[in-house]
Amino acid sequence: MSVRNTEKLCLAHFWVAFAAFVIAAILGVYQMWVRSPLGAKVGSPSLYFLSVTAHGTAMAYVLTTFFIMGFGYFVAVSALDRPLPGRVWAWLAYWLALVGVITATVTVLAGRASVLFTFYPPLTGSPFYYIGLVLVVVGSWVWCGIMIAAMTAWKRENPGVPVPLAMFATVANAVLWLWTTVGVAVELLFQVIPSAFGWTQTVDVGFSRTLFSWTLHAIVYFWLIPAYIAFYTMVPRAAGGRLYSDTMGRLTFILFLLYSLPVGMHHLFMDPEHGNGLKFIQMLLTVFVSVPTLLTIFTITASLEIAGRLRGGRGWFGWIAALPWERPMVLAVGLAFVMLGFGGFGGLINMSYGMNAMIHNTSWVTAHFHLIFGGSVVIMYFAIAYQIWPQLTGREHASLRPLRLQLWLWFIGMMVMTLPWHYLGLQGQWRRVANFDYTNPIIASWGPWVVVSLIGGIILLASALLFARNLIVLHRSAAVASIRPLFALAVHPPERVPAALNGFGLWNALVLILMIGAYAYPIAQFFITPSPSAMVHRMD
């Protein structure tokens, strides 16, 4: 299985992603330190919010988009075993997106866009921050086009053959991303950038929050799907077993495409610009998006059970110990599932309509997304990188021990950092605070737990640095990679699948219908009865 001269393209994307990741991890520790009693007299609000903007932008927009693009190019050539179409476009997109990253980064570091990665108007920074983000998104749209083109060309050359699951899921993600970015693109192009340039002085805040919510939830599934691609197509092979059901894999990715989008307003449960009825409908739709994850945990656990029993495990749980935990991909999925349990639990509470009031904008929310994204998803990004780096570099890991150590440190750090945040959130600790007044008795009682969280963050930083080290040394490793199969076989490899499980025409139509049902009235109301607009508030 060759990667047909796309090694450089993949590595270029991955290195941007991981460089942003390491820098953001350092900023994260700084932020946690100044928020804690230990750093109460250190730093300043302007430095803190600059850091939070940089950290959020790097982790949520750069690490993710560049990793996903690089991984997508890798899957497109390795799963389909054909050259990448439009390689010139892929490189152009890369450079465009990189220019966008540099533009946004310089603007943030100059202190001219401390608006946080959610950049809620009327707070408005320098237009170059937003333009930088737009360039990254446009680059990613080119990636989407290439993914779709690759699958389309393969289907033409292989009529009637099921698209390999890894590519089917990658294209599902590309289609999802095209739909997802509409919300933020409209917000940026028609509201935020015009006001950032000073062409408008007021902004409809309710409308901008609604547009952003369109993107804000679906984007996390854009981030998550590569981890699930690893669960379904790489983990069973790495564990020495088979995927329990290829069909369920296809259904899972289709369900994510359908239900990631029309649920964004669950981020607006506490907002006054929408009423109960619409909020309840979005809650119901959110419940549907929990289903593919609940299905996945069964299917992947069953796949692992096959592997464990093949290795001699017996009884109800003996197969667990029998798994090859020394392999990083297997260790990663085990740790990912534990974090998914805790993170998913938090998500169930968040989505439960009125119950959201207990925890909205508290540290519980911060805990939830660090655990589920930073934890379960990013640990799989590490595992994917470890798994495919030998193929990209032609070199082998000298030892797997530092890889396993790095994964364990990530897991331990994430749990130690986020579990106290759940507790503190229920106590009322609120978000995005540069420093707490520890003379207040309520806040003082939180102090010790904030320090515990800080320790977790420091462990995470150690893990992040070790991750970078593990990849860097591979480039200079003497060993040559032995070619081994990467993608898993299903218990029943499909010979034929219905067209609905091999393409996205039907599903795109359904997405359109669902989005009209979920967002048409909420958006239309801003034109029928516009909200009184607010004055733009400049942060540059």
Next chain:
Amino acid sequence: MQMVSPDPGDEIDDAALASVMGDVPRGAAMLAGAAVALLVIGWVLIYLLIFVPRGVIG
């Protein structure tokens, strides 16, 4: 799915697969079932012990 020569260490023969598939997915059902049960119990506990006692909102 394209692959090169199968990894000798992980070659699965039909007989072995058939044998384990008699037991699968009992273990997975237990583990996943227990996990989901804990999730639901946790949700109910938070609902009864924290949410409702904190007072009505509307």
Next chain:
Amino acid sequence: MAEDPHAYGERRILRTELRWASLVALLVVAIVGIVFYTAVSLGMNPPSNVERIDPKTLHLDGEFAEHNLGTTVTPQGGVVARIVATQFEFLPRCIPVPSDTRVTLRFSSPDVIHGILVTGTNVNTMVIPGYVAQVHTVFKKTGDLLMPCHEYCGLGHSEMWATVQVVPQNEFKPGSDGRYVCAQH
């Protein structure tokens, strides 16, 4: 496809997945049912009154003019507190309320997005310029509760908080000027 006689036939696998999916669906329906009951019978809903107001003239006259802020009691005995959230303070900074009484909190912002929560309670709402955010609740525990601004509103966000002083119902009385103010302690 023909029925596969093997123990691990594809149809058996799909049937097993369907059984798991049914179990999952059941649990999910139960959760939705409890949430629905809570909303309809217990009357616990997210704050959602959708009421528009012009942020640019908030301070001039009308409901959120400065003299009208703070806690008031309507002729019918209802308790209403009006609070302005602005960069970087709440007006008033302390809001006295009676315990065991239905209280209505109304917020608006003349500038950027803010938000509030009241520690130990379910009171939580965004405050979006252009809208009046309204929360009804009943405070059970007496004492001083923290009401921070919980959404990033600029560099002074960390310093923006107020106090909700829950006074026992029978001690909740106006001062000599007829206004309700927090006790100093």
